[in-house]
Amino acid sequence: MLDKRHNPLPGFGLTMGFTLFYLTALVLIPFAGLIIRTLGMTWGDFWHLATTDRALAAYRMTFGASLAAAAANAVFGSLLAWVLVRYDFPGRRLVDAMVDFPFALPTAVAGLTLANLFAANGWLGQFLVPWGIKGAFTPLGVVIALTFVGLPFVVRTLQPVLENLEPEIEEAAATLGSSRLRTFLTILAPTLFPAVLTGFALAFARAVGEFGSIVFISGNLPFKTEIAPYLIIMRLEEYDYSGAIALAVVLLCFSFLFLGAINMLEQWSGRFQR
């Protein structure tokens, strides 16, 4: 299966062998274990376990909140990317560097600080709660946590596309008498849309699997703020392996379908780059 094609460098056998061994031991075997356990269930059992009322409520929470958070990131992330690339203002470099902060911060810390901020006596909660905006133990809290976690995705996918835009196109539009708004809507927006969509999809995919940042702020109330990954842990604590596996397989299938979609999106959004 593997042909070396006249490369004088040594070490192909060694490095390839180790790579395949390590990959099999740590990734493929765990995957296979999960798949074998799933195949051991009858379709009826699987369907029953994967679609209990509590599971359906958890999917709704997971996917709904992820969608809302990814949408918020699409709007504010695009704006942030635009501002960072096009305008110069004090602190721009600092903000640019800080965009990656949610990537670097352990999710448990993110959850902890957000839960504290949006609680009734927290720095932000004391102003928001009297207005009826409750972050702690509500679906809104889940959306807030997921927005934080997904923040870098739209900004970082859109930034390089904005930087590589040719200024001549906008200049031509301006010379031909197009207003700034019209140039934006008819020229810039269609060019940037695929990148925004890719960022949106990446943020959404990340949010669906997210766990650490949510458990602190959501309160994990069944049928209200419980997310699918948390329900998997609940099933495991009840020693209900099959129940946990059924939920996990649903999440996994979704991840892979979505991964394929993102790959296609990235090819589509890259079509202006080369």
Added chain:
Amino acid sequence: MAGALPKRNAASNVQSRRGTEESPFVKWVLISIAMSFCLVFLFVPLVNVFAQALTKGLGYYWTSLTHPDSWAAIKLTLLVGAICVPLNVVFGLAAAWAIAKFEFRGKSLLITLIDLPFSVSPVVAGLMFVVLFGLQGFFGRWLNEHEIRIIFAVPGIILATVFVTFPFVARELIPVMQSTGSEQEQAAMTLGASGWQTFWHVTLPSVKWGLLYGVILCNARAMGEFGAVSVVSGHITGLTDTMPLRVEKLYNEYNAPAAFALASLLALLALLTLVVKTFMEWRQARRYERAQHH
């Protein structure tokens, strides 16, 4: 990293955009909205970590960090990082060497498989190891008879963390090695260097920054991992609690200042990661500028 190169170009033609610029008012409004968003979602959460950690003063901060159970969590987290990062570095170097220096069929499949752990929810990752090694798992009975503990013990934590951080180093190294090509290594070999000498003196120096970045990312994620570790650890205080798990436990025990004290260490780690990343982008941009002058 890739975004760093063209950025300087873009900044220089921002100045001459008359007629294609928004009015100062629109500009000001857009900047204010974007910055308010950053304030609420980036800066306030960060400052809050340190402010809450110090609400009861430095003395309490120090006592909560040196509490035996928290101290055990810090040591366990360092141990997990110290095992997982070298493992993934060796794997990353091997995988990058095989993928970047050689042509073979199935390469893109291999890259997809290496990226696989990124698309798995951490909780599901933890579950996979419970299915293999847990009491009702495939090897559960055998392990139990031989009194080997993997789940609810340190080996499980390490396995789950390696899984979650699996692609980080390889992902940084593969593009760097691909872009440097293999001419230099071939020249070294022609001049009589052995394979190992070539690797140590030619390849490693040329990828050192990418490697460093991969290590930093992998380490930050390894020490901060929560979901996967939460499933396999069993939460035994003083034994299998890593720092993030200890943070959760303290928070649930209504000891928020102690939870934030421990969390502040992890936040410092995140800031350090950002500083290294920013420094490397700055270095790369400067090299790019210099190359353009010559």
